[in-house]
Every structure is written in C-alpha cells, then in structure tokens.
Amino acid sequence: MIKPVLILSILLFTNNVMSQTSVRLEIVSLPHYHASGSILYASGSFNGWNARDKNFQFRQDSLGNYFIEMILTPGNYEYKITRGGWDKAECKKEGENINNRVLKIKRDTSIKISVEEWTDRFPSAPKKSTASKNVQIIDTAFLIPQLKRTRRIWIYLPESYSSGSGRYPVLYMQDGQNVFDDATSYSGEWGVDEYLDSRPAGEKEWIVVAIDNGGIKRLNEYNPYDFRLNGNTSGKSKKGEGRKYADFLVKTLKPFIDKNYRTSGDKANTAISGSSMGGLISLFTLLKHQDVFGAAGIFSPAFSLSPKIFDELKKMGKKLSADIYFYGGKLEGEKMISDMQMAHGILTKNPKIKIKMVIREDGRHNEPTWRKEFPLFFEWINFK
Numbered sequence: 001m002i003k004p005v006l007i008l009s010i011l012l013f014t015n016n017v018m019s020q021t022s023v024r025l026e027i028v029s030l031p032h033y034h035a036s037g038s039i040l041y042a043s044g045s046f047n048g049w050n051a052r053d054k055n056f057q058f059r060q061d062s063l064g065n066y067f068i069e070m071i072l073t074p075g076n077y078e079y080k081i082t083r084g085g086w087d088k089a090e091c092k093k094e095g096e097n098i099n100n101r102v103l104k105i106k107r108d109t110s111i112k113i114s115v116e117e118w119t120d121r122f123p124s125a126p127k128k129s130t131a132s133k134n135v136q137i138i139d140t141a142f143l144i145p146q147l148k149r150t151r152r153i154w155i156y157l158p159e160s161y162s163s164g165s166g167r168y169p170v171l172y173m174q175d176g177q178n179v180f181d182d183a184t185s186y187s188g189e190w191g192v193d194e195y196l197d198s199r200p201a202g203e204k205e206w207i208v209v210a211i212d213n214g215g216i217k218r219l220n221e222y223n224p225y226d227f228r229l230n231g232n233t234s235g236k237s238k239k240g241e242g243r244k245y246a247d248f249l250v251k252t253l254k255p256f257i258d259k260n261y262r263t264s265g266d267k268a269n270t271a272i273s274g275s276s277m278g279g280l281i282s283l284f285t286l287l288k289h290q291d292v293f294g295a296a297g298i299f300s301p302a303f304s305l306s307p308k309i310f311d312e313l314k315k316m317g318k319k320l321s322a323d324i325y326f327y328g329g330k331l332e333g334e335k336m337i338s339d340m341q342m343a344h345g346i347l348t349k350n351p352k353i354k355i356k357m358v359i360r361e362d363g364r365h366n367e368p369t370w371r372k373e374f375p376l377f378f379e380w381i382n383f384k
Contacts (some may be wrong), residue, residue, distance in 0.1 A: 023072050026065065026113065073105075144252065167263055171209070172271070173278075218277060242281050276299070282296050317347050331364045
C-alpha cells in the first residue's frame, strides 16, 4: 500500500515535470557578412533581459547553423537576439529597432528565426539629452559601501525648490539610466521629469531620486535571494545581493538625501518604485524597511526569478502598513500576471495595506509602456 505522503510527492513531481516545455530556437538567416563562429545569445523575459547570459548562448551544429534549446514553463515571453550587448542587438535592415519577439509557449515548440541586421553596424549620432533643467546628477560614482561599488545617482528637484524653503516628499526609483534621459537609456526613458514639469501649478510636488542599475550586476543587486535563471537547472546559482542593496538605499542613500536636500523624510512622504527586477527589489525593500517607505509602485515585477518573495509577503506583509500600486500587461506573459495576482491576494488579507492592481490587455514589458502608466501611479499615491 502506497502511503498518502508518497502519492502526494509523486503527484507534485509529475505536475512539475509536466509544467516544463522544451523550446528550440533556430536561426535560419543572418546578414551575409556575419562571421561564422560569432557568439549569439537569446535575451528576454525568461532571463531578466540579460544580453550576455551564457546559459542562453546559441550553439552551432555541424553545418554551422545556430540553435538553442531551453526548458521554459508554459506562458508568453518577449525576447531578442544579441551578440552580447544591447548595443549589438538585432534590428531591421535599415537599422531601425524592432519590437521584442513574442514567444507563446503551450507545448514543446520549435521556432525558426531570421536576423536582418545588427544595430552596431549603423552609425548613430550621439543621443541628445532630454533631461529637464530640473534634473541634476548628484554623483557619477556614489559609493555603495554595502557592495563595495559605486553608482551614478540622479535627482529631480521641483521648479519651486530653489525659490522657497519648504520640504518635499521623495520617490526613489530603480534603473536610473532610464528614468529621466533618453541619452543614457538603453531601452527608452520613462519621461518622469517631463511629466512632473507638466503638472498644474499648486499640486503636490516631489523630489525624485534615481539610482543607476549595476549593468552586469543588475540581476544580482535587484534579487534578495540566490537564484537560477529560467531554463538553467544545473551549475551554480547566482548570488542575490538585494538585501545589501536595500540596506544601501535606507542606510546610506536616504540619510544623504535627507541631510543635503529639504525632504520631509518621514514614512508618509517617502516612496519607492521600479519595473521588472526593479519592481521586485522595490517591493522587497518596502517589506524589509517598513518604517521607511509608505508607498510603492511595482511595475511588471519579475517574481519568477525570486519565488521566495511569496514567503516574505506572507510573513512580513502581516505587519505592513503601506500603499502599493501593481501594474502588469497581459502581453508580458501569463506567469507574470498570475504571480502578481498571487502577491496581491496575499497582501489584501492585511487591511492596513491599500492596493491598486492594474492589468492592461495590451501591456508590454518595456519603457514606453511604463512611461504611460507612471502618471497613473503617481496620481494615485497623491490623491488616493
């Protein structure tokens, strides 16, 4: 007689195996000048958009054809092909950017891909800065003592800041390269400064502090837990450094901002926000430092790379008192939406948490989408 516990274990194991699908991407066409043996990568929502991830590197068969075989959970993914950097991503024949490729997985799948051109083959004029006059760079090498690294830090000061003596609430944002300036963005800017500059006079004004991500260290710094990328079931896991990064925000950066700028400083006037992995670390920081942040904007959170966050939500969310805005788009994939709904369901059990969750039918995982959604989040935390 088989014991019930054993039956349950078998069912769980079977369920887990059946939830995995095999995906083969095969590149059938490349630019005529492409040198055989060049290294290519698949970079997308299945690996945190890492443009140089060896776990998602294409191999070549005996005929020189490029292919990659991945194990993914069923759902929708977005991705592009790169040669190891976003400055070397695929594009159209004329050099124009292409939209993310969409991968809809229900069963084992094989897909053939044609790459027309590479972006670095086209001369590009230096991008013109789009940052408003109210944006400044505090430091290009601000020390993160917890991680022994440095980082560029931006700050937006409202128009009235220089002419008055009042204090202001502060919003801390991740992926600072993409917050204010198209010249520094790698995938488009959020236009936070343009939006804030355009708000009617007399409305509540905010200071916004934006922290650049760590490039190749982005996944590590924005994940509080050691992790493996989707499809990588062997080898060493990657080190999560998110706890140290969260401590940097609270114990190093915020005290500096409060000391050098006229901030309100209290929890009710301090918020945090980010997208994808930036959304993950923003939510974790809110949980870990509940006495510091009173609101958070969590856009397209990358919970799939950190399932342990749900345990944190159940445990630490019980005492949390805050306002949280969740955003997700259905074109980002069923897994992202279901994970966000799970987080929402856990947190709504606490009456001290005010939550708004927005799911867009046509929402994608990119900066233009988050740029459109940001004003709605901002108005919500101002007038909820």
